[in-house]
Amino acid sequence: MLRNSSLIIFFLFVLGASAQNSTVDSLYLEDQFYLGLTYNTFGSKPSDMTQRNLPFGLQFGFIKDMPINKNRTVSIGLGLGYAVNNYYSNLIATKENNVIAYSFADDDTDYKRSKIETHLVELPIEFRWRKSTPTDYKFLRIYGGVKLGYAFSARSKFVSDELKESFSNDDIDKIRYGLQFNMGYNTWNVHVYYGLNSLLDGAAVNGEDLSLKPIRVGFNFYIL
Secondary structure: OHHHHHHHHHHHHHHHHHHHHHOOOOOOOOOOEEEEEEEEEEOOOOOOOOEOOOOEEEEEEEEEEEEOOOOOOEEEEEEEEEEEEEEEEOEEEEEEOOEEEEEEOOOOOOOOEEEEEEEEEEEEEEEEEEOOOOOOOOOEEEEEEEEEEEEEEEEEEEEOOOOEEEEEOOOEOOEEEEEEEEEEEOOEEEEEEEEOOOOEOOOEEOOEEOOOOEEEEEEEEEEO
16 A cells, blocks of 8 residues: 555656646746856056966856846846956065055066955846747857946955965955856856956056956856
8 A cells, every 4th residue: 555655656746747847938037047267367457467377266146037028038137146356467465554565576586376366246237148948948148248346355465485465455446347248058158258447446566557457258157
């Protein structure tokens, strides 16, 4: 009796699952959770500035998908996410008596790494086009828009054999904004972000402004 009851429950579960899979959701949504990895660089930087190590970024979040046509292939996306970005270079920041100074390490300077690290809350806003259907999960997508951000934590770090220094850098512009573009098929999607304002506000080296507009290139992965 117990065995028969178990078999009945099992078959009911299988049938229910089959019925659920065969149901076509005409009000489907796409690509609401994202995870991205990027290589970070700058679109404009002084000639003496060079990048070192592997400057990288990680981002993830949720985007509310709001279709605007009957086939649900065109939509507006409004999201909320988190990102951490590291920028490794030969730019060295030092802080003394609450004053931050900048210099470039030359080839003779022996150090392990120097970087700027930011942690942000981000607000992506996208116009989305895709060749999706209610039953096809592999499709071409092209998403473009803007990304707003707030850097709630921003630090400069320097590490050598003799010295380890890390401090909160108030020169980093906490308000971030730029253009973003995502294009891909199925799992793999190219992600490009171009910052419209400098990472550092009012910073200079030997009288030359440090106008560092971030560029991030990598991959985004979407689910649900």
